[in-house]
Amino acid sequence: MLFTDQMGHQLTLPALPQRIVSLVPSQTELLFSLGLEDRIVGLTKFCIHPEPHVKQKTIIGGTKNFRMDVIDKLQPDLVIGNKEENYKEGIEALQQKYPVWMSDIYTLEDALRMMQEVGRLTGTAARAAELAGEISRGFAALQPAQPPISTAYFIWRAPYMAVGSHNIIAHILQRCGFRNVFLDLARYPEITPELLQQAAPQLVLLSSEPYPFQEKHIAEFQALCPQALVKVVDGEMFSWYGSRLLHAPAYLQGLIRDVREGLNS
The missing domain is CATH 3.40.50.1980 (Nitrogenase molybdenum iron protein domain)
Structure with missing residues (x-):
C-alpha cells in the first residue's frame, strides 16, 4: 500500500x-x-x-x-x-x-x-x-481559564528558553486559556531576565522537561516576577502528542483550577 x-x-x-x-x-x-x-x-x-x-x-x-x-x-x-x-x-x-x-x-x-x-x-x-x-x-470538555491568563512557559535554564509560537505546547497553552506572552517570538526563544520582566506574565510555568525544573527553581523566577504565580508542571502533558494525551485533559483541568485559586488567594 x-x-x-x-x-x-x-x-x-x-x-x-x-x-x-x-x-x-x-x-x-x-x-x-x-x-x-x-x-x-x-x-x-x-x-x-x-x-x-x-x-x-x-x-x-x-x-x-x-x-x-x-x-x-x-x-x-x-x-x-x-x-x-x-x-x-x-x-x-x-x-x-x-x-x-x-x-x-x-x-x-x-x-x-x-x-x-x-x-x-x-x-x-x-x-x-x-x-x-x-x-x-x-x-472538548476542557474548560479554559476565563478571562485568559498571561503566561510564560519555560523549557530550559542557563540560558532561559521559553515556548514561543508554532508548536504543540503553544497550542495546548491556548486551549487552557493561558495567553502565551512570547507568542510573537521564535518557536523556542531565548529569554533574558529583562525580557521576562517586561512581559510581566501573571503566570510562569516551569516544565519538567526537557530541562528538569523542580520546586527549588520557583524562587529564582519569583524573584524576577514577584507579581506572578510560579508553578512547576508536568511537561509530558503539554508536549507528548501520542496516547499520553488521554491523561492530559484531567491534568490540565486540575492545573487551571489550581492557577485560578492561586491567583485569587
Whole structure:
C-alpha cells in the first residue's frame, strides 16, 4: 500500500510492518497503546513509557543521534519519526534504506490525524480511532481559564528558553486559556531576565522537561516576577502528542483550577 506522511513523503508498505523502529518517545507509547508491543524492535533512550515494556527493546541511540549500525541489524520494515524531534540528515539516511513515516505536529488535530494514520500503517485503525475519539472528547470538555491568563512557559535554564509560537505546547497553552506572552517570538526563544520582566506574565510555568525544573527553581523566577504565580508542571502533558494525551485533559483541568485559586488567594 502507498502512504503519505505528514511531511508529504510517500512510502510503500508491501505488507503490514512486523519490525518497527520508533524514533520519538510519545509515538513509541502510542505504538504500545495500539497493541503493537511484539512488533516494536527498536526505540530511543528517551522512550520511557510504558514501563517496564520499553526496557525490553533495543536502544538505537537518541532522537538526534541514531546508531545506524544498530538500526541496520534490526532490519526494520517501518521507521516512525517526527520532523521536530529528529534530525534531517539521520532521517534522510534512513529513507535511503527503509520505509520512513514522519509526523509533523503543531496542534491537537495534527496529533489525532497522526494517530489514525499510524493505525492505518500498522493495521490497528479501529483501536487508533477509539483512542483519537476518547482524546478528542476529553479536550472538548476542557474548560479554559476565563478571562485568559498571561503566561510564560519555560523549557530550559542557563540560558532561559521559553515556548514561543508554532508548536504543540503553544497550542495546548491556548486551549487552557493561558495567553502565551512570547507568542510573537521564535518557536523556542531565548529569554533574558529583562525580557521576562517586561512581559510581566501573571503566570510562569516551569516544565519538567526537557530541562528538569523542580520546586527549588520557583524562587529564582519569583524573584524576577514577584507579581506572578510560579508553578512547576508536568511537561509530558503539554508536549507528548501520542496516547499520553488521554491523561492530559484531567491534568490540565486540575492545573487551571489550581492557577485560578492561586491567583485569587
